[in-house]
Amino acid sequence: MPSTNSPRALWALVDCNNFFASCERLFRPDLADRPVVVLSNNDGCIVARSNEAKALGIGMGEPEFKVRELLRMHKVAVFSSNYVLYGDIASRVMRTLESIVPDVEQYSIDEAFVPLRGALAADADGIADEMWRRVRRWTGIGVAVGLGATRTLAKIASEKAKKGNGVCRLDAGPEADGILEATPVGDVWGIGRKSDLKLRSYDIYTARQLRDADGALIRKLLGIAGTHTALELRGIPCLDAANAPMPRRSMVSSRSFGEKVRDKQYLAEALAMHASLAGERLRKETLEAGGLTVHIRTSRHGVEAFYDETASVTLARPTSSTRDLIRATARGLEAVYRPGHAYAKAGIILYDLAAPGSRPGNLLDWVNAEAVDKKCDTKLMRALDAVNRRFGRGMLRFAAEGEREAPWRVKSNRRSPRATTAWDELPMVKC
Numbered sequence: 001m002p003s004t005n006s007p008r009a010l011w012a013l014v015d016c017n018n019f020f021a022s023c024e025r026l027f028r029p030d031l032a033d034r035p036v037v038v039l040s041n042n043d044g045c046i047v048a049r050s051n052e053a054k055a056l057g058i059g060m061g062e063p064e065f066k067v068r069e070l071l072r073m074h075k076v077a078v079f080s081s082n083y084v085l086y087g088d089i090a091s092r093v094m095r096t097l098e099s100i101v102p103d104v105e106q107y108s109i110d111e112a113f114v115p116l117r118g119a120l121a122a123d124a125d126g127i128a129d130e131m132w133r134r135v136r137r138w139t140g141i142g143v144a145v146g147l148g149a150t151r152t153l154a155k156i157a158s159e160k161a162k163k164g165n166g167v168c169r170l171d172a173g174p175e176a177d178g179i180l181e182a183t184p185v186g187d188v189w190g191i192g193r194k195s196d197l198k199l200r201s202y203d204i205y206t207a208r209q210l211r212d213a214d215g216a217l218i219r220k221l222l223g224i225a226g227t228h229t230a231l232e233l234r235g236i237p238c239l240d241a242a243n244a245p246m247p248r249r250s251m252v253s254s255r256s257f258g259e260k261v262r263d264k265q266y267l268a269e270a271l272a273m274h275a276s277l278a279g280e281r282l283r284k285e286t287l288e289a290g291g292l293t294v295h296i297r298t299s300r301h302g303v304e305a306f307y308d309e310t311a312s313v314t315l316a317r318p319t320s321s322t323r324d325l326i327r328a329t330a331r332g333l334e335a336v337y338r339p340g341h342a343y344a345k346a347g348i349i350l351y352d353l354a355a356p357g358s359r360p361g362n363l364l365d366w367v368n369a370e371a372v373d374k375k376c377d378t379k380l381m382r383a384l385d386a387v388n389r390r391f392g393r394g395m396l397r398f399a400a401e402g403e404r405e406a407p408w409r410v411k412s413n414r415r416s417p418r419a420t421t422a423w424d425e426l427p428m429v430k431c
């Protein structure tokens with residue numbers, strides 16, 4: 001008898017393989033078997049490696065000068081980063097996914113979460129295969145697809161898929177136990193170096209051990225975020241787009257508009273808002289971005305001509321300042337904006353994320369006036385964040401972000417109170 005229960009919802013994570021290096025290869029078939037690496041802004045560090053380059057032992061984030069001899073010896077093809085190209089290829093990958101499933105949530109430059117519910121969940125394996133096949137055929141980029149009951153499990157499945165045949169599903173059972181057993185706890189999504197050390201001191205070394213650990217202990221060691229991760233490993237969804245761990249190397253902030261936007265001013269405001277959100281996240285994680293891409297597009301489903309454009313802006317120096325980011329989005333918008341279109345979505349991608357001071361320095365930083373400016377900026381941003389933490393997000397904002405009631409903002413008049421995350425929306429009891 002067919003089951004009347006609807007199939008359990010699943011998450012798919014689609015992750016492009018060696019993304020920047022794969023993009024460089026697209027138009028250079030002669031590089032098919034040669035190791036390829038891509039360098040960060042100012043050609044400082046290695047930020048992407050093809051499989052062949054990985055096999056040579058070239059580390060992620062390694063300064064170029066340290067491996068220069070190795071690169072030369074093995075005839076490695078070395079590229080400066082080409083954010084315009086990567087941004088555009090990424091948007092093609094996302095669009096290809098959108099041709100298969102209705103919701104695509106871009107998570108980083110080359111990764112997207114895809115919720116599969118109802119009929120989609122029932123055919124999850126078929127859809128995963130199709131995503132794997134179609135992205136490769138339409139864009140030339142290879143992807144790995146991981147399926148799991150939660151985002152965290154889908155992430156682990158995608159790592160496994162990368163090493164296998166491109167698609168992996170993590171269901172409960174002995175096979176999943178084996179995969180979690182083989183996953184070091186530090187590789188679990190959201191478990192950073194500090195949490196890793198803490199867990200190890202309690203003899204928790206693998207994802208499986210974290211899943212099966214005592215809840216009270218995890219809560220004590222890692223707080224609420226770690227508790228969420230442990231629950232996710234058990235197949236209980238706890239993370240959404242807002243509280244998911246931040247990607248390590250690139251960050252996306254983008255959103256569809258509440259209603260179509262033709263006005264350039266509104267596009268500028270929306271992009272400034274994304275700059276502001278992204279800046280806040282960067283500072284929270286003590287990171288700086290080296291590059292930024294602006295992306296605007298019209299709707300895929302409409303009578304009007306489709307328009308989709310990205311522009312990349314090099315930041316004069318790595319930064320986490322909202323002021324710098326807003327200025328950069330304004331420059332990007334100048335490059336992509338064409339009048340006459342009804343825009344449906346705008347967003348930014350920040351690239352080349354690294355901790356302040358972790359990349360090769362720029363001598364000019366020491367001598368020019370910008371260094372002084374940067375100190376003021378740091379203080380200003382610290383004050384801004386402190387106020388917003390205390391009184392609620394958006395209490396202090398940049399004028400460039402426009403008004404709270406602007407038509408491009410997503411309407412959420414009927415949103416229920418955020419009872420667990422906002423103090424002023426706590427349920428009230430009168431007696």
Ligand SMILES: [Mg+2]
Binds near residue numbers: 017018
């Ligand atoms: Mg990737």
